[in-house]
Structures are given as structure tokens and as C-alpha cells.
Amino acid sequence: MTPAMPPLPAAWNLPFQSSGSQTSKLTAGSLVTATRQKVGRSIASPPGGVNEPAGTASASVMVVSGRTSAASAAQVAGATSSVAAVVDLALSAQAAIPAIAVATRLPPSNVVQFPRVCMRLILSGPLSGSKQPAPQVLSPLNHAPSASIARRSSTFCTARRAGAPRAHDRIVSKCFRLCHREVPVRQAALAQWPVGGDHPGMSRPLADALARYPRVSLTRVPTPLDRVTRVGEQIGLDLYLKRDDLTDLAMGGDKPRKLEYEVARAVSAGATVLVTVGSAQSNHARLTTAAARRVGMGITVVLGRDDRVTFQGNLLTVRLMGADVRLVDTADHWALEEDARVVCDKLRAAGETPHFIPVSGSTPHSCLGYVRAGLELVDQLGERELEPAAIYVPCGTGGILVGLTTALRDAGVDCPIVGISVNRPAAQCYERIDAWWRAVSELLELDPNRPRGPIEVDDGYIGREYGDPTEACLDAILRMGSTEGILLDPVYSGKVFAGLCGHQAAGRWPGGASVVMLHSGGTPALFAYQDALAVHLDRKKGVEH
Structure with missing residues (x-):
């Protein structure tokens, strides 16, 4: 049974207006309502809602797209004073929201972004399991989703093209689930995307949470x-x-990604020396040494004296980068933490500020x-x-x-x-x-x-x-x-x-x-x-x- 639907702000029952095309008969409210019906669940209004403008009788919700979202919005808004809200389909940088808000003289809460491909799918039909692509409803969306759109929208990662052999109800449901993290109250038909944070593909809660933690850039990404x-x-x-x-x-590997956060913690704590442990041929020792040199710190590596102690491979690289190498007579490098703690104590006694990073660099x-x-x-x-x-x-x-x-x-x-x-x-x-x-x-x-x-x-x-x-x-x-x-x-x-x-x-x-x-x-x-x-x-x- 479909749960009760909360009422929508009046502004969302106004018609869409597209830059470069005529006003659509489809309203923002009908989009939300249609999404609710198709997904079969209760969804709230967009985060922050949409302020009801004075004299809403002739106001409209404008849809803009393309790289010139702000310019398009300004052009259309300049021709009419009745724009109540803007839906941006550009999937451009997060700065687009304030730019559009300035261009249209609207509060930022009245500007939302939504992945163009997913909106197209939500508006399409039928939901009977037909494998044929449905006709388009909203005129600005009358084009096939291109690779460039998919590239800019990480939410499209598991939803195929609209014409793919797949039931439309499943596409709609998956697009909706991907676009709107299943967090109570934030399941909106029109979500601000992307907004803030550390990576353009993140949902807002994850982006905001990750962006709180300092990170030192140690390598170029993305990797292929x-x-x-x-x-x-x-x-x-x-x-x-x-x-x-x-x-x-320093010859690559997974550790730089992990060390970016751990070295940032060391820098924040005023550390002067990084201390870590590993096997004689530890990739982690090599890359922690390189990271220490990158940020101007000293480096001590405590390594197990196993059967790979040879002046070759990773052990060669840490010596070339000038690490203080301490070899301990054990083949179990997972048990070296106590030895490292002793080293840290000696470094403190010598006036240094050590920062210990455990084996493999794994910390929360x-x-x-x-x-x-x-x-x-x-x-x-x-x-x-x-x-x-x-x-x-x-x-x-x-x-x-x-x-x-x-x-x-x-x-x-x-x-x-x-x-x-x-x-x-x-x-x-x-x-x-x-x-x-x-x-x-x-x-x-x-x-x-x-x-x-x-x-x-x-x-x-x-x-x-x-x-x-x-x-x-x-x-x-x-x-x-x-x-x-x-x-x-x-x-x-x-x-x-x-x-x-x-x-x-x-x-x-x-x-x-x-x-x-x-x-x-x-x-x-x-x-x-x-x-x-x-x-x-x-x-x-x-x-x-």
C-alpha cells in the first residue's frame, strides 16, 4: 500500500519554463507526484523547500541546462519577473547553484540540481515492463542521454540507457534510489546535486562528512x-x-591514498618524524618513507628480519630515500608495534615529535x-x-x-x-x-x-x-x-x-x-x-x- 503523501509547497504546482523552449504543461508538482506514484513511496519536498513567492498565480519553475546554466537563467529571468524556482540540469560545478541564484535574484534554496538522465527516466514510461524507449514528456529532455551526461552523473552508474532492454519501472526505481540516498526526509524528487563536499560523485551526507577530515595530497588521481x-x-x-x-x-601503489589522511593527522599534530612497521619488503614502508619526504618529515621504519632481507626491491628504495631502518629479529612483522613504540619513546627523549602509523597504514x-x-x-x-x-x-x-x-x-x-x-x-x-x-x-x-x-x-x-x-x-x-x-x-x-x-x-x-x-x-x-x-x-x- 502506498503511504500517505505529504503536501507539496504551492510553488511546485507551477509550470516548468525552459530556456530556449516554450513553457511546458508539466508542473514541478506533477513531476514529484508522478515520481511518488511510480516509486510507490512517500517522498518529502526538496531539502530546504521552495519559498512560496508573492503572487504565484503567474509564476513558473524554470528549467535550465547546458554549461551556461547561469547565463540561460539570467536571460529567461530577465524576460519575466515570475520565476519562482529554477531546476538546473547542467550537472556542472557546485558553484552553479549560487551563480543561478544571483542571476535570477532567487534565494539558493529555490535553485535545485538534478541529474538530467535520471529526470528523463523518471518522466518516461510506461511502467508495464515494456522494453521500448518511451516518448519524451518534457521538451528540454528530448534527446538521448549521451556519454558526456553519464560521465558527469555518477548516479547513472547502474542504470542503463533508457532504450536498454530493461523494464522502465526498475530503471525508475533504481535511478530514484541512486539519486536520493535513503535518508528519512531527504528522499526528494528534486535533490540538490551535487552539493559541496570532497568529490562530485558523493551524496551530500557522505561528502560533507568526508570533507571534515584534513588530507595532504600525495598523488595524482584518478587512476585509470x-x-x-x-x-x-x-x-x-x-x-x-x-x-x-x-x-x-615512489613507484606507486595503494598506500598513498591511505597516507593522505594519516599524514595530514601527523602534520596537524606537529609531528617531526613518521614511524611505521612492516616486512623487509614492505610496500607500506616504501610509500610512508616517500610521504614523509614529501612533507619534510623524518622517517623511521621498523622492519622484520625475514627471508626477504636483500638490498633489492622495497628495502632498496627506503634506503635510497634516507629512511632510518631498524631491523628486528622476527619474521612476524605484525608483531612489531611494541618495538615501534620503544623507538617513539627514544625519539621523544631526543626532542622529536613522532607519529606512529601501524602496519599497512590501516587506521580508521x-x-x-x-x-x-x-x-x-x-x-x-x-x-x-x-x-x-x-x-x-x-x-x-x-x-x-x-x-x-x-x-x-x-x-x-x-x-x-x-x-x-x-x-x-x-x-x-x-x-x-x-x-x-x-x-x-x-x-x-x-x-x-x-x-x-x-x-x-x-x-x-x-x-x-x-x-x-x-x-x-x-x-x-x-x-x-x-x-x-x-x-x-x-x-x-x-x-x-x-x-x-x-x-x-x-x-x-x-x-x-x-x-x-x-x-x-x-x-x-x-x-x-x-x-x-x-x-x-x-x-x-x-x-x-
Whole structure:
């Protein structure tokens, strides 16, 4: 049963007026009412409402679009004094709202933005499940949604073109759900989009929450979402790599995104030295060293003396960047935190102000880096109109998985997020995911009990221990390198691709399904695994050792 509908402000029962076209017979009120009927739920008026102007008998709601929204609004508003509100379909910068408000001499609350594609779908019909595109109702929207529109509207990421073989009621419902986060009272037919915040693809609550936390820019983004057709054809998938190996801080990888927030906290606290821990070939140690140098801090790395202690790979890079390297006689780098605390105490006694960053750089604040990365991915999926069957990521501490999932679910991307564990049993991974989910939810003021969607962890590709170059991992590295010229690493991305290949060989995903894999970097570690790689290459050639 459809719930009772709250009344609309009188101003929204006025006709639309479009720049460059005649006034439409369709009113803003009928748009809201029609949306309510089609979605079958109660929705409120736009946030802030619309002020009822004096003498509303001849007033209208104006629709403007294109890059010159403010100019178009000013031109039409100059010809009439009866404009009560403006709907901007430009999807331009957030500055468009105040610019239009100034041009039309309206309060900002009377100017709203709405994704053009989604409005077109909401206005279209029929809802009977017809697969044919419906005729257009509102004259300014009489054109097919182009790639440029989809590119500017991350909300279009999981809703296909209006003419796609899909029931219109499902399109309308999904567009509505994506455009308007399901927050009580804010489910409006016309929402301010985008408004403020840290990323143009965010819903307002998430944007406002994320923008509260300082961030030091350490790398250029976005990283590419590359379609890898040859290796995809080999394994029977439409495969895409999110190329976080191409971040540009000291040979790249996932850590700069996380460190941007953690280093900002260190700067805010007046730290003079960063201190962290890791394995002898730690990607995190390399990139934390680079981040410290980028902001002018000292750096001490406490590393486990494992069987990868060689003047090669990541250990070489941290020494080249002048890190104070402390090697501890343990192969368990996850147990080095107490050693790091001792180092911090000694640094304080020497007059320094240390800031400790735990193993892998995973903290609640650093997870925000992958919330940003997830929203970046949402935009890229929207640009390509991709609905992935799954998204594969490494699962070490679980911070990347939680950050990405937070952003993807907020944007309505509901496919399985599959984590390939690189170091611990799945049960322990789920415990860490639960902890990070609660912590990130608290930072972003999100309900920790909200639906997470499907999250899976597979611990079958670890090998004997963390960093073990398994046969499946080395095969995956060779497959990607020999087909696409892309190098994976033997600790993270090689294991993730091995898991993906194993799943597909077992028939997990339909043939030709679109799957996205995060390439988290770590390529320098390859040079510390030269012996294992040499033996594996020889074995492939039939040479026995």
C-alpha cells in the first residue's frame, strides 16, 4: 500500500519554463507526484523547500541546462519577473547553484540540481515492463542521454540507457534510489546535486562528512580503469583493472591514498618524524618513507628480519630515500608495534615529535582514502555504463575493502565485493572488516547497521604464509605480464588475480561477465623474489632445478 503523501509547497504546482523552449504543461508538482506514484513511496519536498513567492498565480519553475546554466537563467529571468524556482540540469560545478541564484535574484534554496538522465527516466514510461524507449514528456529532455551526461552523473552508474532492454519501472526505481540516498526526509524528487563536499560523485551526507577530515595530497588521481581484453578473453571475462599501481608516489601503489589522511593527522599534530612497521619488503614502508619526504618529515621504519632481507626491491628504495631502518629479529612483522613504540619513546627523549602509523597504514582515518577511491571508481563505472558482476580486492588488514565498500554501497553499486586474503584465515578477516566498518561509519556519521551488501573473503590463495610465492600466484603474474604487459606483485595483486582466475575456472561468473579487479601495486617487490621467479620461469620451459 502506498503511504500517505505529504503536501507539496504551492510553488511546485507551477509550470516548468525552459530556456530556449516554450513553457511546458508539466508542473514541478506533477513531476514529484508522478515520481511518488511510480516509486510507490512517500517522498518529502526538496531539502530546504521552495519559498512560496508573492503572487504565484503567474509564476513558473524554470528549467535550465547546458554549461551556461547561469547565463540561460539570467536571460529567461530577465524576460519575466515570475520565476519562482529554477531546476538546473547542467550537472556542472557546485558553484552553479549560487551563480543561478544571483542571476535570477532567487534565494539558493529555490535553485535545485538534478541529474538530467535520471529526470528523463523518471518522466518516461510506461511502467508495464515494456522494453521500448518511451516518448519524451518534457521538451528540454528530448534527446538521448549521451556519454558526456553519464560521465558527469555518477548516479547513472547502474542504470542503463533508457532504450536498454530493461523494464522502465526498475530503471525508475533504481535511478530514484541512486539519486536520493535513503535518508528519512531527504528522499526528494528534486535533490540538490551535487552539493559541496570532497568529490562530485558523493551524496551530500557522505561528502560533507568526508570533507571534515584534513588530507595532504600525495598523488595524482584518478587512476585509470583499464579494460584488459586479451587476458580477459583467456579467462572468459570482460575484465577491468583499477590501476592503483599507477599512483605516482615512489613507484606507486595503494598506500598513498591511505597516507593522505594519516599524514595530514601527523602534520596537524606537529609531528617531526613518521614511524611505521612492516616486512623487509614492505610496500607500506616504501610509500610512508616517500610521504614523509614529501612533507619534510623524518622517517623511521621498523622492519622484520625475514627471508626477504636483500638490498633489492622495497628495502632498496627506503634506503635510497634516507629512511632510518631498524631491523628486528622476527619474521612476524605484525608483531612489531611494541618495538615501534620503544623507538617513539627514544625519539621523544631526543626532542622529536613522532607519529606512529601501524602496519599497512590501516587506521580508521586512512580508510577514508579508499572511500574516495571508491567514489572515483563509481564515476568510472558510470562513464562506461558498467554493472560489474563482482569487484576483486586484496584483503590484508581489510581497510581497502571497507573503504571501497562504503563508497560503492552509498552510490548504489550492489555487486559482490570479493576479498582475496593475503595473510589470515577468512574468519579473522571478517572480524577485521566488522571493526573497520564500525570505525569508518562512526567517522562518516553513517549507520553501522546499514546493509553492506554481499562481501566475500577467500583465504585459499595465501600459501604457507604471508608473502609466499605460490604456484598459482606466479602463474597469475606470468599470465598478466605476457598478455597485457602489466606487472603484478607476488604478495597482493598476484594473489588477487590468482583467486580471480581460480574462481572463473570453477565457473563462478557467467562467461563474458564484467569483473573489476583492484591492482594495488607493489611491483618493486618482484625484484626481491627473483630466485622464485627464475625457478618458475625455468619450470615453464621444462628446465628442472
